Amino acid sequence: MAHLTPTALGPAPEYRRLVEEMPIMLWTADVAGRWTHVNRRWIEYTGVIGETTGFGFEEGLHPEDVAPTLAVWTEAIRTGQPYDIEYRLRDQAGGYRWFVVRGRKLAAPLADDVAWVGSCSDIDEHKQAELQALAAQRAAVRALGLALETRDGDTGGHTDRVVRHALSLGRALGLSAEDLTALELGALLHDVGKIGLPDTVLLKPGALDDQAWALIRSHSAEGERFAAALGFLPPAALAVIRHHHERWDGQGYPDGLAWDRIPLLARIFTVVDVYDALVSERPYKAAWTPAQAREEIARQSALQFDPQVVDVFLSSTPVPEER
Template sequence: MAAPRLSLLFAATLGTTLVNLACLLALGPRGAAVQDALFVACCALCACTAAEAARLHPAPRNRAWTFVALAFGVSALGNACWTYLEYVRRETSTSSLADVAFLLVPGLLALAFLHLPHARPRGHDRVRLALDVSVLVGLLALWGWRLFIAPAVADLQEQSLAAALAALYPLLDMGLLCLLAWLVPQRLPSWPTLCFAAGTTGFVLGDVVYARLEASGGYVTGHPSDLLWAGGVVAFAAAAWCSVRNIPHDQAPPPRLELRPLSFVLPYLALAVSFLLHSLVPGGRPGELGTLAVLAGLVGLRQGLVWQDKTRLEAELRDAARLLEARVEERTVQVRQTFEGGLLALGMALEGRDLETSGHTERVVRLARALGRALHLPPEDLDALSQGAYLHDLGKLTVPDAILHKPGKLTPEEFAEMQTHAERGHRLALRLPHLAPGALTVILHHHERWDGTGYPHGLRGEGIPPLARIFAVADVYDALVSERPYKPAWTPQAAAAEILAGAGRHFDPCVVRAFAGLREAGRLGTPEEARDESTSLPAESPATAAPDRPGGPPPGRK
């Protein structure tokens, strides 16, 4: 919140300006003396408002408002002198103390604007800002000279001092406008900055209109153009009032300048309007077209920098996107490895309870993935196949140890109990989050048989889920070549012959053909397969006691 005294001064400035406006509308030139006195009061109140803002601001941020107070104090003095000479002394000479005061005002306002908080452009932003401002300053100077300064200079021979002052006022105003165009994009965007720029523009326009009317003899006190000066005074008072609502007391470094979209469009728009006016407004000189051509070249150079920055930013965005994709992929791999590590640990725990050969889970996962790749499964199906392979015997946690570890043949009742492990494992797996649906089919249906004599649902042929058909071959093969409490280990040759013999009866013929292809290529547990899975595959254990004849394991087991 602004200080009460400052708010009171701003309200007094605004109220005096409104009274001045009412006199102008009601009396016109007849109330010139009252209007001049009110304008002197407006300038003095604005100077007091700026002085109060300078008192409230910490150093060195108060310097801008100190210069504003000086500018409007000098302006009040000049207008008071003008009023005294015109209404008391009845003098109309343009060379007086008032002119000296008026000539000081643009310089003091320029110093004030230089001390406003500002941001610092960097890199190409600085170059683009310099080009934009150069174009705007060039256009302002071109049209200011053509419309205001040149006509006044042409009258120097007739009235030397008066014409010189008529030319000097617009010249100083054009310099102030050029400084405004250069510095506004660097000021921090805020209400004080906008009000400051609006007040400066109002004063400059008032001086320009006054110079034009004075040159043609059409100016009298109370002219509607006086409202431009009055509006400028109110804008500067508003800038001082707004500046103390949120005074920053820290000494943080100025932020980086961010060029606004308007600053991008303005040079192009100004140049296009200038070319249009040059073709429509008579009295143009040959050098003006050349100046416009040079400014158009600066705009083209700026566009080249914009294109270069656009190309650079696109390249940076592509690099950032690739880096982000790489990081996402890396994190995905880490999550998958963590998930599969947990599944592997659970599978190894199941091995310990079932007294299966060490490494059974890892071996069936590798063989199942090798079969899946041979059958050209997509990566997501391969991952689901691996997850199901890790947990295929999850339901055995519910099977009594007396049945699970029995060395001999199971009774029909024990066999029926053993068969329930597939459905029980499926129910347990349903509670695991993020488990692929295909993995659930492996757990539930890996004991189904191609001829429909399997369990738990007696599915037949293509009715058995594909991943379950693939895993069944890997599971039975590893069970045959592994030693169990109820049987010795088979030789790899005998186990492979049993798999081939079960095509169309126990196993899917397509999966058996893929298995045969892997066997012929020597890829059943080869080092190449182990490296593909980022681990080493243990060598096949030799059979310690070969069976008398090839045959399946005892009923109720693998």
């Protein structure tokens, strides 16, 4: 049980009074990372004091932000490194606003075992504007991905499915919010390079000749070039687009990368992309059953796919939906 008190900061009354009167939320924590003091602003906003558990702040967090916040905080305690993290904090009326919390470890503990000091600053207006801009970007990227999907002869929802499955797998693997966003954007535009392929190649039934196959293989590098020109995709999203046809054994394209030299997000995406391709009908193949597709994914572990990603894919809940 973490016992928070608004007057447990140390022996200097004037310093305590100054901290109490500050218009932003301030806190201290002991060497184990348990919050030992919060100032009046924290209490006025959250109403949380004394009854909290764990590190002392979880009670006020949005449920979706608890796990990533605790992960960052636990790592900071282990390393002693300063950290900043954004999370949503509940007010006494039950609403949430975005804050950035900043924690710094002291060179030596103060009175009452104070080893960490930090602040919580309201960034809600900035964060809402950022989220709105991101939503607009996602909508534009999704529209482009759906247009490419239609040209590819697939109107069955491939784009939305692989995005949904990739995010599910990414969460099961413990990706950060930043990485999940990059994975989503890369998944939406993974085949954008096909925009330059002629229909005679893209829609050709049956086997491809060497020239057509060379054009097909060019789409991932061309896709990265096109997506980079949009100007707002993060490097990790561009890596998904470029490297989602690499293979764990180094026999993929465009760069022949192997093992963990393949960016993690691309290793994640390629599993769900191949799974969806297997269970979908194409001009050159019939749809496989979900069981057949999962067996193939397992068979290609440590050959085409990262074995750790395959293990999580096959065991995660919920399992990628079977059509």
